[in-house]
Amino acid sequence: MAGMKSAVPPSFPPMQPSSSQPAASDTPATPACERCLELAADPRRREPPACLALRGTAPLVRQSAAGVPFSMMTFACRDCGTVWRLYDRANELFVSWVPERPLVR
Numbered sequence: 001m002a003g004m005k006s007a008v009p010p011s012f013p014p015m016q017p018s019s020s021q022p023a024a025s026d027t028p029a030t031p032a033c034e035r036c037l038e039l040a041a042d043p044r045r046r047e048p049p050a051c052l053a054l055r056g057t058a059p060l061v062r063q064s065a066a067g068v069p070f071s072m073m074t075f076a077c078r079d080c081g082t083v084w085r086l087y088d089r090a091n092e093l094f095v096s097w098v099p100e101r102p103l104v105r
């Protein structure tokens, strides 16, 4: 058989995945400031930390699936930009602070 050529390695590299960056590249997360971390550790207190500024005007009033009305207010931190939602349910002693996205240390 004369048709056998010497095996020349292909000059092009094998197929590589073109995306070398991780999928989670939304926006570079800003580390949460100390007060936001404290709030995350104690999300039931009513007093917002001094760094939080109320966004919008009137609180949204909704009803939960169980029919319990609650209000929601949105705050944004002036220091680290973390957006917080304050949920205040009727007849509840405590509120709950929920960050819009997980805090980054």
Ligand SMILES: [Zn+2]
Pocket: 032, 033, 034, 035, 036, 051, 077, 078, 079, 080, 081, 082
């Ligand atoms: Zn903050």
